Amino acid sequence: MPSSIDILWFIPALPLLAAFIGAISTQRMRSVASGSALSAMAVSFGLSCIALKDALAAPGVHQVNNFSWVSVGTFNLQLGFLLDPLTAFMLVMVTFVGFLIFLFSTGYMKGDENYAKFFCYLSLFAAAMLGILVSNSLLLTFICWEVVGLASYLLIGFWFFKPEAAAAAKKAFITTRIGDLGFLIGLIWLHSISGTQLFYNNGEGFLETINLVEATAPALFAISAIGILLFCGAIGKSGQFPLHVWLPDAMEGPTPVSALIHAATMVAAGVFLMARVFPLLEFGSALTVVAYIGAITALLGAVIAVAQNDIKRILAFSTVSQLGYMMLAIGVGVWEAAIFHLLTHAFFKALLFLGAGSVIHAAHHEQDIRALGGLAPRMKITFATFSIGMMALAGVPFLFSGFWSKEAILHGAHTWSVSHIPFYIGLVAVVLTAFYMTRLMANVFFGKPRSHAVEHAHENNWVMTLPLTLLAICAILLGFLGTPAFPWLQAKLLGKDLSGALEFGKIFEGPGLMITSIVLVALGLGIGWAIYGFRKRERFGDADPLEKRFPGLWSALEHRLYFDELYAATILKTNSLLASFSDWLDRWIVDGAVQLVSKLGTLLGFINRDIDEQCLNAGFNETAEEIRGIGNTYSKAQSGDVHGYLRVMAWGFVAIVILVSIALNI
Amino acid sequence: MTILHLCLIFSALLFSLGLAAALARSSGILVLLGIELMLNAANINFIAFWKFSPNPENGTGAMFAIFSIAVAAAEAAVGLALIIAIYRHQSSIRLQDANTLKG
């Protein structure tokens, strides 16, 4: 039996195969497409569990399987696969949540005419994500990273006939691309410094050699800059401020896609990457940037989520906010808490999204919470599971997983030596989270139905409720993997034995840290219920209670603090300004210069002719013509002529050879 | 000056002739033929290096030449199809006329 590191590549390869099958199956073979996708995920899940078992047997050991990809002369580029507890936990989470989402999709997308294509894209997405997880090379990570971007583009724009969906897909693609540019630059820079792309290679990967680097100022600067550049990629993918704008728009895709993107995969990629290269970040001063960006994002997402009306949009902004938490955790140096929160969040957010999908499906694609209402008695399972998800997200104490992971982050932030500002921002976000989730629950499940479709809503079939139930169970149980009393997960992730640090006193450490946050959660829930629970919404058109009180603030929040408008006004404007400037430059300066030369030639010719006619009468005519000919030739250089370009290439080749030979003193 | 030098100069001259054709002829077909010649010159290099390599018995150069010929055939087919399409579009195969994209 081969060890699991050798078969690790099967985990992404199987969904890729399923994607291929999905790509070639016709509409009539739809069950083949979904069947292969589901079974690929199931087998991958099984393999991931084996990998997890192997990884847990030796925490703190990074098993690698490297191979040479490109070898030209002395340049040798290696790719590889890596197995350690971080990878293994993420693998299990992604394959499990992915499998449930796939299962849910078979119900949700039943009527869609591009069913097979959908599963093809889903599998491609999963394959790329799993590729990121098992990669042992920044380059391989980047390749998969881009494939994730492509797949998310395809999935968000799956209903491309809707203009909003098409626009959202483009937005997601382009916005994340901005971040990826930073990633790419960082990657190349890193390669030029360290000469390797491998994370771990028996003491030669850059994460291992980083500790040997002397902390001189240039090295510190370079490594910090690389860290920040890599973080740019994470900003794009994980929807951090200021590139968070694509994430809520991505809700235009089918709901399982939203669940997949927001819960398990795409947004997790950024956090995972940061956790993976943590030794690199730790070395420089990039972590501070990460912490502040994370804190800002956490607050921003929570604030905006308060005033949204689309059920999926609220969840999207809560994702933005939670991702901010995770980045905050990484920034303050407790990346194991970030991963813990990532795992718990993946489950309860997938649960929430699929619950929302269930609601939407039952309510005939009604997504506006003002039009829903009173669903609690009609959809009992959905209501129960959604409530569990909501309480996990809000951080209701002791029973729900979100509480434990959030606690771990806040604890880390509190002990951060640099500043306490992120910690206080986090506390504010805790209140807001509890508040907007209460608002969501009150509007969707209580009161009375406010549209015709909702009145006739009923529970969905097992394909959709089974994933909900399973996820709900996980959303509760998973928290106990990492309680302060028993930090098993953290210990495994760090590869250290933390049992010595097992202190019950930690719970009440500091200024009553845990008590504070419990109080804050209660506060949020209380305010929320006070505003939305007691006086329930009567009609669709009623203004929100908060809207009546603070109309200006509300509309700003409703418009997501005008980020889109801001970007449209600044970046897009700048872009088109730049474009028209280039146009102008080309039209007037370049072309003008060419024209000028030719005009000059003509002028010279004219002058010549005048002299000519008076003095020599004939001789210079030819010269003038010649010069005009040269002028014409110059202006032809800009003619879009293939030959011209070819010729320039030939001249360039000659020039390069000459230069090289001069340089080499031949 | 060794024999390999002679082979290489032969191929370099052939390459330059192809380049000259590609640069100085305006008919798309002839430009394409010039490019084919350049490919052939590259093949000559492969074969020459193979002949004078220390271990010619594994035949890498010849393999390369065979694949290169196959790709050149595909290139010729597609290129000529493109020329026919251009011709249908603007009833001329002068490459100077195919400058719709000029600034």
Place this chain on the structure above:
Amino acid sequence: MTTFPIITLLIIAVITLGITAVALFLKNIIHCSILLAVSWVGIAAFYLWAGAEFVAFAQVLVYVGAVSMVVLFAVLLTQRKQLDLEKLTGTVGFRELGKLAAAMVATVLVIAIATTPLTGSFDAINEPVITVRDIGIQLRDNHIGALLIVGVLLTVALLGAVVVASAEPKTEE
């Protein structure tokens, strides 16, 4: 070291280069294509000289048998009036510049090659022969992936060529 192979090589090279040079600067495209077919045969002769029999025949089969035919077809399909032969040759400055560029490239390349020191076995006339069987085994064992890819590439290229060449403007229908 016998001089016979060198003389053969020189004869092949001079004839091929001469034919190619003439071919590429004839006005008549048909003459160009037919002469070029001859120069491809010359290149095949070089392969034979070098002992790559299979490559030589493949060259003749592909270039003389297929590519030149397709070229002739393309000429006939695109050249309805033979009168625009003169126009096809382009302006004088354009041609001279092109030739100049090519001449520069030739100079640079020849100088680079001539000044590169090549010693050792490059002078000896060794007679490597790769048999068809060897080529087949190589293709099957070491290059099977490349072979499959080339097969797919050729299929796709041919289909693409058919599609591109047969796409008729809708207005004509």
Place this chain on the structure above:
Amino acid sequence: MSASSESILEAFPLTIRDWLASVVPLDWLQWLILSLIGIVAILTVFGLTFAFTTVTERKLLGRFQNRLGPNRVRIFGIRVFGFFQPFADAVKALTKEDIVPAAADKVLHFLAPCAMVAFSLLGFAVLPFGKHLSLLSNIDAALLYFFAAGAASELAIFMAGWSSNNKFSLISSMRALAQLISYELPLLLVAVPAVLMAGSLSLTGIVVNQGGDLGILNWNVFTPWGFAGFIIFFIAALAECNRCPFDLPEGESEIIAGYLTEYSGFKYALFFMGEYFGMMSLSGLGVTLFLGGWQAPCAALAFIPSYLWFYAKLIVMILCFIWMRATLLRLRMDQLMRLSWKFLVPLALVNLGTVTFWKYTADWEGGMLVARWLIAIALVILPFISLGKVLSSGLGPRKYRYA
């Protein structure tokens, strides 16, 4: 090349050649003479065969059409049923005026017939005429060489058609190009099975592979794939030689002899010569690939020298060509294309699969042997039937798109 164990007859041509070559002392001169003798022998034998094939064809066609055919030519009063006709024709062609159209491309117009004959002769270099008779017997990729040489003859036809500067000629050369390219594919594809079975591209190797104790039953044509391959080969060869029913490029009744329109006198004769040489070399290839080459049909008949067997088979092939010409009508251009691309090429591809099956089941015996034959036959017949249905279905009104 020792021929000690062979009969005297078998070694006879070699003996004569070696004797002639031994006259000169110098090494390289001897080499030259050896080569020249081979070339001269081929030219003489096939030149004479060409001459007599023409007259045989005319006489046979006459018989097919219930008339006598040429029977008047006499030399010194001897008339031999008019079999001296070709010599009279040669004299006539040589003495006729050579007319070159004023608008013709003079150089190409002159080169075309020469190229035609030259290219069609190239193929003979690799054919194994007998056990020891082959000009370039050591060539490894002989089959490839044969096709490479054949590929060039298309160029000659194109040159002829284009240089004549005549609409009909141009149309005919376009037709010829399209036809030759289309039929070269099935020709090549059905040659591959023989190569596969022999494991060699060398024609001698392919012939040797068809020898054995079973005699005639060892020939490729007596296997399912060989039979199908032979039929396809025969059809494609007919088309490659522009023979009826595939004589569209010449089509006297439509395009007044096509690329031959502007040729007269000896150049015209050269075209004919090239065409017949092409026919003979292709027949020779067919004999080599499928009919056992120079192998005798059974051991008892092996006392007849191998080159005579080869020649006899060649004659039979050529007679079949003539028979086809007398029997079938000319195809239309679209039918021609469809036959090749939609019928022969797919069948040839299927045939490739059949031969693979055949090769892998070489060790089946007993009942499995019967199964092997049945499966192979089914692999040949079923595609034939289904493709035939596709080919003949949906024959609507024809569209005149090309010429």
